[in-house]
Amino acid sequence: MRFRACCVVLAMSQVLFSQAEQSADLKSAENPSLLLGYSKKTSEPERDWERKYRDQVESKNVRENMRRLSARPHHVGSPYDKDNAEWILAQFKSAGFDARIETFNVLFPTPKERVLELLEPKKFKAKLQEPVLAVDSTSNQTSEQLPTYNAYSADGDVTAPLVYVNYGNREDYEQLDRMGISVKGAIVIARYGEGWRGIKPKVAGEHGAIGCIIYSDPRDGGFYNGDDYPSGGWRPRDSVQRGSVMDTDHPGDPLTPGVGATEQAHRLDIKEAKTITKIPVLPISYSDALPLLSELKGPIATDGWRGGLPITYHVGPGPAKVHLKVVSNWDIKPVYDVIATLRGTDNADQWVIRGNHHDAWVNGAEDPISGQAALLEEAQVLGKMHRQGWNPKRTIIYCAWDGEEPGLLGSVEWVETHVAELQKHAIAYINSDSNDRGYLFPDGTQDLQTFIGEVARDVQDPETHMSVFQRSHLVSISKAKDAQERGDLRKRNDLLVTALGDGSDYTAFQDFAGISTLNLEFGGEDDGDQYHSIYDDFYWYSKFVDTNFAYGRALAQTAGSAMMRLADADLVPVDYAPQAEAIGKYEAELEKLLKDKQDEFTERNLELKEGVFTAAADPHQPSLAPPVETVPPYMNFAPMKNAIEQLKKSSEHYSKALTAWQAKGAPALSAEVLTRLNSELLGISRLFLNAKGLPERPWFKNQIYAPGAYTGYGAKPIAAVREYMDEKKWKEAEGQIPQVSQVIETVAAGIDKAAADLESSTQ
Numbered sequence: 091m092r093f094r095a096c097c098v099v100l101a102m103s104q105v106l107f108s109q110a111e112q113s114a115d116l117k118s119a120e121n122p123s124l125l126l127g128y129s130k131k132t133s134e135p136e137r138d139w140e141r142k143y144r145d146q147v148e149s150k151n152v153r154e155n156m157r158r159l160s161a162r163p164h165h166v167g168s169p170y171d172k173d174n175a176e177w178i179l180a181q182f183k184s185a186g187f188d189a190r191i192e193t194f195n196v197l198f199p200t201p202k203e204r205v206l207e208l209l210e211p212k213k214f215k216a217k218l219q220e221p222v223l224a225v226d227s228t229s230n231q232t233s234e235q236l237p238t239y240n241a242y243s244a245d246g247d248v249t250a251p252l253v254y255v256n257y258g259n260r261e262d263y264e265q266l267d268r269m270g271i272s273v274k275g276a277i278v279i280a281r282y283g284e285g286w287r288g289i290k291p292k293v294a295g296e297h298g299a300i301g302c303i304i305y306s307d308p309r310d311g312g313f314y315n316g317d318d319y320p321s322g323g324w325r326p327r328d329s330v331q332r333g334s335v336m337d338t339d340h341p342g343d344p345l346t347p348g349v350g351a352t353e354q355a356h357r358l359d360i361k362e363a364k365t366i367t368k369i370p371v372l373p374i375s376y377s378d379a380l381p382l383l384s385e386l387k388g389p390i391a392t393d394g395w396r397g398g399l400p401i402t403y404h405v406g407p408g409p410a411k412v413h414l415k416v417v418s419n420w421d422i423k424p425v426y427d428v429i430a431t432l433r434g435t436d437n438a439d440q441w442v443i444r445g446n447h448h449d450a451w452v453n454g455a456e457d458p459i460s461g462q463a464a465l466l467e468e469a470q471v472l473g474k475m476h477r478q479g480w481n482p483k484r485t486i487i488y489c490a491w492d493g494e495e496p497g498l499l500g501s502v503e504w505v506e507t508h509v510a511e512l513q514k515h516a517i518a519y520i521n522s523d524s525n526d527r528g529y530l531f532p533d534g535t536q537d538l539q540t541f542i543g544e545v546a547r548d549v550q551d552p553e554t555h556m557s558v559f560q561r562s563h564l565v566s567i568s569k570a571k572d573a574q575e576r577g578d579l580r581k582r583n584d585l586l587v588t589a590l591g592d593g594s595d596y597t598a599f600q601d602f603a604g605i606s607t608l609n610l611e612f613g614g615e616d617d618g619d620q621y622h623s624i625y626d627d628f629y630w631y632s633k634f635v636d637t638n639f640a641y642g643r644a645l646a647q648t649a650g651s652a653m654m655r656l657a658d659a660d661l662v663p664v665d666y667a668p669q670a671e672a673i674g675k676y677e678a679e680l681e682k683l684l685k686d687k688q689d690e691f692t693e694r695n696l697e698l699k700e701g702v703f704t705a706a707a708d709p710h711q712p713s714l715a716p717p718v719e720t721v722p723p724y725m726n727f728a729p730m731k732n733a734i735e736q737l738k739k740s741s742e743h744y745s746k747a748l749t750a751w752q753a754k755g756a757p758a759l760s761a762e763v764l765t766r767l768n769s770e771l772l773g774i775s776r777l778f779l780n781a782k783g784l785p786e787r788p789w790f791k792n793q794i795y796a797p798g799a800y801t802g803y804g805a806k807p808i809a810a811v812r813e814y815m816d817e818k819k820w821k822e823a824e825g826q827i828p829q830v831s832q833v834i835e836t837v838a839a840g841i842d843k844a845a846a847d848l849e850s851s852t853q
């Protein structure tokens with residue numbers, strides 16, 4: 091599971107307004123080379139150690155790590171998953187880390203029966219199998235491969251007419267309503283893309299469908315984009331995207347929400363589990379989808395609904411009638427998290443945490459081994475540096491998670507188990523998952539935006555030889571939507587950090603435990619896609635993706651440097667100005683959403699009155715007018731705007747205190763002062779939490795950073811308000827504003843206190 095790089099590029103273009111003056115002040119002209127959070131005494135030695143570190147990271151080691159870890163299928167519960175965990179454990183130990191495996195027992199369904207057949211008007215049986223390719227030497231490990239399926243699909247045996255629902259998201263069903271088409275009692279077929287796969291069966295079920303098929307259309311990752319595999323890198327006709335369709339109430343083990351899935355944990359009965367789908371779901375290839383789609387009649391799909399297959403896309407329902415049967419083995423399986431610690435010298439009870447998952451759907455060279463292989467090289471080189479005399483001040487913890495693919499199982503259960511200690515000790519979590527060629531797009535919490543921009547200045551892009559910072563900065567200008575945005579970007583001296591929802595192992599850290607988070611990966615120049623198929627393997631990755639592992643090295647250099655810099659900084663290297671700026675923008679988006687909806691519904695109601703829809707519809711192809719909508723009332727955002735003003739002021743206050751310290755030549759601070767200041771700084775990201783969680787999803791505690799219930803991976807900042815607005819529940823949305831504002835005020839007060847303490851300690 092992960093964000094595809096293309097989604098990240100899109101997110102990048104939704105940039106923030108420029109208000110970077112505070113961050114600019116931090117790099118005070120008197121001492122431009124001083125690192126954020128470092129004193130004059132510590133800044134240069136840190137740079138030296140980091141340089142030594144980056145010089146020792148080697149592409150060939152990343153390559154060999156990948157070859158070993160992706161040599162056989164290694165999904166949860168498979169022999170090679172355990173074998174990999176033990177090998178990773180040995181790697182950490184040989185690097186000098188204190189390492190162990192933590193095991194959790196989780197619900198992990200695997201396929202028992204899968205049937206998909208067309209009964210009318212023709213007969214066809216889907217083969218549901220990805221063929222062996224002679225050139226691809228691991229594609230023949232058939233006995234170890236998980237069959238193509240969607241984990242946590244409900245069991246079911248259904249027969250019904252077929253309806254094509256495009257991507258199967260909520261807007262597509264509004265379009266179906268206008269066509270006068272209901273999916274009640276039908277089986278829907280949706281294409282992969284435009285939102286997380288788990289939303290497709292969820293929304294289908296809510297509209298009365300009794301089954302859901304998801305297929306990979308060649309337009310969204312196949313030959314439409316480039317030559318297909320094995321002559322090119324793109325998804326071939328029989329390739330299938332496996333994946334979890336777990337519902338969005340909470341990630342992790344469906345049977346132990348909110349607590350670690352340890353031996354003693356109380357487990358729900360499977361019938362009580364909220365995150366298993368309501369209807370059966372099955373993923374298929376486009377060669378299995380083509381005979382089904384070819385037999386649909388009914389309205390012709392409009393432009394945005396047409397894929398890349400050589401047919402006229404019809405919507406149905408029928409005459410195609412299909413039989414879908416899905417039955418799983420509902421077993422409890424072990425997940426093996428490998429946890430490795432390098433103890434800090436001065437502040438051992440402050441933890442800097444790094445993680446990437448090691449489980450895959452099949453061989454998983456790209457997802458997740460491209461990230462895991464880099465992470466292991468980081469640990470090896472940090473271990474070497476430790477033997478060369480480098481001692482991290484804070485404790486460094488490296489984690490190789492199991493069970494990420496089915497539902498972030500390994501990381502969620504670990505965080506739930508250790509949440510109290512983590513909230514006391516963790517200063518940041520740095521995640522990666524899959525890595526490609528291209529540019530760095532940092533995602534996460536913006537208190538680390540200035541920090542990661544500084545790190546990216548010190549890493550070289552392996553192909554253009556400019557800095558990673560410069561390349562990402564210039565690429566963001568090239569992708570800006572207009573002159574205003576380009577102008578704003580040119581004024582910045584940082585890389586914008588995009589908010590995360592869920593979708594990889596940072597989720598529990600950020601959304602449940604309130605820990606500052608970054609997700610790092612290179613991407614944007616992919617020339618292929620085998621996401622979650624048997625062809626995502628070493629042969630494919632080393633031939634079509636990062637062929638010389640130069641970007642694997644760049645990831646290890648970037649994430650490893652970030653780990654060192656977080657571990658060694660005198661003061662936790664946070665800067666709250668970009669975070670206040672980002673939260674201000676999220677609030678502005680809420681106001682814009684309200685205004686847009688008011689305008690849209692006012693216009694629609696007027697057009698309904700005028701008869702515009704009737705006049706514009708072709709009488710031979712009747713369509714229904716959309717329903718009359720109640721125009722949303724005005725909402726009072728004032729409490730939130732006032733709270734954000736306070737947050738901006740307090741973040742300026744903290745920036746000023748830091749700048750003043752640097753202007754004095756950044757004299758070293760006493761151990762006692764540092765301990766006090768750092769423990770204050772460490773607690774600030776916890777203040778974003780509300781113990782009750784989001785109104786409809788109590789597991790998600792963070793009131794600013796959260797995924798949407800209907801977006802899956804994608805972030806919906808300020809979800810408590812935003813999601814009610816999406817549901818057109820305007821009163822409930824407004825009702826959430828005071829408590830979110832209260833959370834922002836508490837954060838502002840925490841930052842103010844830290845700023846005042848820093849000022850009095852450095853006078």
Ligand SMILES: [Zn+2]
Nearest residue numbers: 091092458523
């Ligand atoms: Zn992944």
